[in-house]
Amino acid sequence: MNFDFSDEQKQLREQARRFLAEKCPPKAVREVLDGKAPYDRALWQGFAEMGFLGVAIPEQYGGAGAGQLELCVLAEEVGRALAPVPFSSTVYLAAEALLMAGSEAQKKKWLPRIASGEAIGTLALFEGRGQPSPAAIKLAASDGRLSGVKLPVPDGAIAHVAIVAARSASTGRDSDIALYLVDLSADGIEACELANLDPSRGQAEIRFNNAEAEPLGEASEGWSLVTRLLDRAAVLIGFEQVGGADRALEMGRDYALDRIAFGRPIGSFQAIKHMLADMYVAATLARSNCYYGAWALSTDAAELPEAAAAARISATQAFQHCAKNNIQVHGGMGFTWEFDCHLYYRRANALALALGSQSYWEDQLIERMRQRNAA
Amino acid sequence: MKGDAMNFDDTPQEAAFRAEARAWIAANAPKQYEEPLRKASLGRLALDGATALEVAKAWQKKKAQAGWACLHWPKDYGGRGATPIERVIWQQEEGVFGKLSFLFIIGHGMCGPTMMAYASEEQKRNYLPPLASGEQIWCQLFSEPASGSDVAGLRTRAERDGDDWIINGQKIWTSGAHYSDYGILITRTDPSVPKHKGLTMFFLDMKSPGVEVRPIKQANGQSDFNEVYFTDVRIPDAQRLGSVNDGWNVSLTTLMNERMSIGTQITTGVPELFDYCGNLMLEDGPAIDDRAVRSKLANWAVKASGLKYTSLRAISALSKGERPGPENSIGKLVAASMIQEVAMYALDLQGAAGVLSGPEADAAGKFQAMLLRAPGTRVEGGTDEIMRNIIAERVLGLPGDIRVDKDVPFNQIPTRGRG
Ligand SMILES: Cc1cc2nc3c(=O)[nH]c(=O)nc-3n(C[C@H](O)[C@H](O)[C@H](O)COP(=O)(O)OP(=O)(O)OC[C@H]3O[C@@H](n4cnc5c(N)ncnc54)[C@H](O)[C@@H]3O)c2cc1C
Numbered sequence: 001m002n003f004d005f006s007d008e009q010k011q012l013r014e015q016a017r018r019f020l021a022e023k024c025p026p027k028a029v030r031e032v033l034d035g036k037a038p039y040d041r042a043l044w045q046g047f048a049e050m051g052f053l054g055v056a057i058p059e060q061y062g063g064a065g066a067g068q069l070e071l072c073v074l075a076e077e078v079g080r081a082l083a084p085v086p087f088s089s090t091v092y093l094a095a096e097a098l099l100m101a102g103s104e105a106q107k108k109k110w111l112p113r114i115a116s117g118e119a120i121g122t123l124a125l126f127e128g129r130g131q132p133s134p135a136a137i138k139l140a141a142s143d144g145r146l147s148g149v150k151l152p153v154p155d156g157a158i159a160h161v162a163i164v165a166a167r168s169a170s171t172g173r174d175s176d177i178a179l180y181l182v183d184l185s186a187d188g189i190e191a192c193e194l195a196n197l198d199p200s201r202g203q204a205e206i207r208f209n210n211a212e213a214e215p216l217g218e219a220s221e222g223w224s225l226v227t228r229l230l231d232r233a234a235v236l237i238g239f240e241q242v243g244g245a246d247r248a249l250e251m252g253r254d255y256a257l258d259r260i261a262f263g264r265p266i267g268s269f270q271a272i273k274h275m276l277a278d279m280y281v282a283a284t285l286a287r288s289n290c291y292y293g294a295w296a297l298s299t300d301a302a303e304l305p306e307a308a309a310a311a312r313i314s315a316t317q318a319f320q321h322c323a324k325n326n327i328q329v330h331g332g333m334g335f336t337w338e339f340d341c342h343l344y345y346r347r348a349n350a351l352a353l354a355l356g357s358q359s360y361w362e363d364q365l366i367e368r369m370r371q372r373n374a375a
Numbered sequence: 376m377k378g379d380a381m382n383f384d385d386t387p388q389e390a391a392f393r394a395e396a397r398a399w400i401a402a403n404a405p406k407q408y409e410e411p412l413r414k415a416s417l418g419r420l421a422l423d424g425a426t427a428l429e430v431a432k433a434w435q436k437k438k439a440q441a442g443w444a445c446l447h448w449p450k451d452y453g454g455r456g457a458t459p460i461e462r463v464i465w466q467q468e469e470g471v472f473g474k475l476s477f478l479f480i481i482g483h484g485m486c487g488p489t490m491m492a493y494a495s496e497e498q499k500r501n502y503l504p505p506l507a508s509g510e511q512i513w514c515q516l517f518s519e520p521a522s523g524s525d526v527a528g529l530r531t532r533a534e535r536d537g538d539d540w541i542i543n544g545q546k547i548w549t550s551g552a553h554y555s556d557y558g559i560l561i562t563r564t565d566p567s568v569p570k571h572k573g574l575t576m577f578f579l580d581m582k583s584p585g586v587e588v589r590p591i592k593q594a595n596g597q598s599d600f601n602e603v604y605f606t607d608v609r610i611p612d613a614q615r616l617g618s619v620n621d622g623w624n625v626s627l628t629t630l631m632n633e634r635m636s637i638g639t640q641i642t643t644g645v646p647e648l649f650d651y652c653g654n655l656m657l658e659d660g661p662a663i664d665d666r667a668v669r670s671k672l673a674n675w676a677v678k679a680s681g682l683k684y685t686s687l688r689a690i691s692a693l694s695k696g697e698r699p700g701p702e703n704s705i706g707k708l709v710a711a712s713m714i715q716e717v718a719m720y721a722l723d724l725q726g727a728a729g730v731l732s733g734p735e736a737d738a739a740g741k742f743q744a745m746l747l748r749a750p751g752t753r754v755e756g757g758t759d760e761i762m763r764n765i766i767a768e769r770v771l772g773l774p775g776d777i778r779v780d781k782d783v784p785f786n787q788i789p790t791r792g793r794g
Contacts, residue, residue, distance in 0.1 A: 001389075001460055003684070003691035006379045069381060253771050268774040270760075273767035280766055281705045285681025292684045295381045314677040359666070362673035369649065369676060370663065 020081035032084035054115025062112030079240030086155035094121025101217030124150035141166035156204025175220035180213035198350035234312035235293035241315035286318035309365035323348035418748025435509025453507030482513035493616035514555035533562035574622030595747035644717035715749035
């Protein structure tokens with residue numbers, strides 16, 4: 001048994017942390033938050049140059065051919081720095097979908113462009129309120145053309161390519177849903193940015209009007225691909241959440257040591273100490289669940305669905321818990337635009353809703369535990 | 376990258392160890408008790424008191440004879456010199472029979488390691504093997520009526536008399552004192568210095584003249600802990616552990632060693648609740664299909680898995696020769712309140728009938744027993760509040776509480792005991 005990242009993976013983490021500390025200070029996050037740019041182009045290019053975008057993409061498609069564990073390590077740092085770049089949509093969703101189900105030609109066309117930072121990708125799954133489910137997908141596919149509306153689509157307004165879940169039949173079965181690969185510059189596609197909780201990352205509406213699309217993977221396998229894709233992305237976003245939770249905890253701890261009230265550091269009041277201790281507990285449980293998810297992801301283990309759901313639920317809780325209490329520790333200062341606490345609060349609550357919210361994952365977890373117990 | 380990638384695989388050596396352990400357990404475990412042990416849970420014993428003691432001791436002895444007791448202890452002291460991972464493998468293979476170790480947790484987890492660190496070589500060879508084999512049971516005599524969380528405020532006195540020390544005072548909440556053969560005892564040897572500086576640690580024979588053990592009936596009706604009175608009890612100086620007045624540091628070693636004996640079997644109540652909800656029928660179907668039930672279950676399940684993987688991370692670190700981090704201090708804090716909440720929820724699902732705790736009760740009254748035992752878990756071994764203080768101070772580096780008594784000689788500290 002080895003239940004830790006390797007030394008090389010830890011070095012990669014250090015490297016990414018130093019890189020992000022320099023290139024992605026809170027000021028850079030705020031540029032995007034304040035609407036001055038749709039995403040941080042220079043940082044994105046830097047990610048490409050560092051090899052971060054293609055870390056899990058095989059060498060024959062222009063990547064580094066490392067693996068999912070390396071990607072987990074990077075995800076944690078991206079989450080910690082709140083990097084305002086379309087990393088999760090492009091790497092955990094689009095590139096993963098291509099790797100899972102893309103044809104040789106599709107992989108050859110898009111993966112090298114993703115690895116080099118030229119192409120931004122995303123997954124267009126949701127159509128308004130509700131959890132991931134085949135029934136919720138109305139966007140219609142017929143004769144290789146798509147019509148309908150997707151929202152919210154993460155980073156949809158800046159993406160070049162989208163994986164789109166569409167309805168190709170109405171038998172009421174999962175096989176009604178097929179995945180398509182869509183070049184978003186094609187005719188009949190309109191994307192517009194929507195106001196969202198965390199403007200440091202975009203959310204868009206994309207309208208498809210008889211737009212051209214290529215099938216991705218087996219037509220009848222669409223929903224099972226979506227489920228697998230969500231499971232895999234859940235672990236990776238879990239690491240972003242763990243990174244964010246840790247940083248929010250550190251911010252709270254540092255402020256508690258610094259701020260004096262009633263003649264003593266507020267960190268000497270037990271109410272504050274115990275709040276921070278509980279944040280540490282939540283962050284630690286989440287980290288351990290995510291490590292298990294990382295193992296399952298990297299080995300494609302049969303345990304992945306259950307591990308992913310546990311990682312996702314735990315990491316969501318931890319980031320929300322740490323982000324909200326970090327504001328509490330900061331008092332009035334925590335509620336100013338100027339302090340960075342709200343950046344973490346926004347990101348925590350936005351990530352909590354990506355990939356389906358807690359009730360979806362709670363359902364998935366229980367269903368999967370039940371299957372395991374029955375086996 | 377592949378060589379040391381994350382994995383849960385056994386090395387060939389570990390696989391051989393597992394196979395050997397499995398075969399030995401299959402041939403030797405007391406199978407007749409498997410079913411009651413499976414059903415046992417916090418607050419509900421598998422077997423009645425006398426039988427439990429007998430069965431647990433017999434199993435421990437059998438293990439010791441075949442080299443399966445206290446696996447991580449050196450062979451000379453009754454152990455096996457096993458690696459941390461081999462211990463985990465053993466625990467996985469021992470399964471429900473591991474519940475029979477309950478009598479030895481304090482002795483093996485706290486008293487043994489303290490003896491290993493401070494007793495003479497001869498004492499270690501004399502006392503540790505029978506402790507490992509369960510022939511002798513040990514208890515921990517720390518808490519007193521006026522000093523539980525504030526254990527350094529203890530008042531049991533030890534006064535030097537030639538080659539002996541004479542002990543007078545009272546301990547309380549001593550688990551297992553009524554069936555223990557030995558105990559480690561912390562006493563005050565100098566009341567004229569600040570409280571942490573005048574303590575001394577000993578071990579003693581619980582049959583020594585002047586030791587009186589009085590069982591206490593717990594809130595849940597059972598009697599696992601005791602008051603222990605000391606009246607002019609003589610302990611030879613040779614049974615002192617550590618230097619005179621250095622008992623506080625010795626006690627810290629005891630507690631730190633506890634961390635090294637990390638296990639993966641943490642009682643949370645979650646598997647029990649999961650099973651229960653799978654079988655329970657509500658008006659519109661099985662409880663486990665109910666949205667609200669699922670949400671509750673999922674939230675507890677991820678805490679339980681988080682604890683499990685936190686200890687596996689620590690064991691992994693330990694096996695590479697790293698010191699386990701402080702993560703493990705969260706285990707008891709999280710598990711104790713969880714088990715209490717889980718029990719309450721299981722009763723809530725039963726509606727009015729949840730109040731019944733006899734043979735009519737669902738799941739044979741398991742959750743009722745859990746509910747009544749859980750408050751003790753939140754207190755024993757450091758209360759929730761003390762655990763949070765430890766995390767805040769030692770892990771996060773926050774300031775210690777303001778201590779008005781820290782630098783004051785012990786005999787000048789104002790006191791108000793209880794009762
Ligand atoms: C089932 C059980 C088994 C036990 N077994 C043993 C044993 O084998 N050997 C042994 O020596 N002891 C044993 N104990 C004793 C146990 O260690 C003490 O009960 C525990 O440390 C609490 O001490 P106390 O009871 O004096 O409570 P107190 O210390 O009086 O605490 C009362 C309340 O005040 C809070 N409090 C106290 N100090 C602080 C602080 N600094 N900050 C915030 N809150 C604080 C506590 O959290 C608690 O809520 C056992 C206890 C139980 C319940």
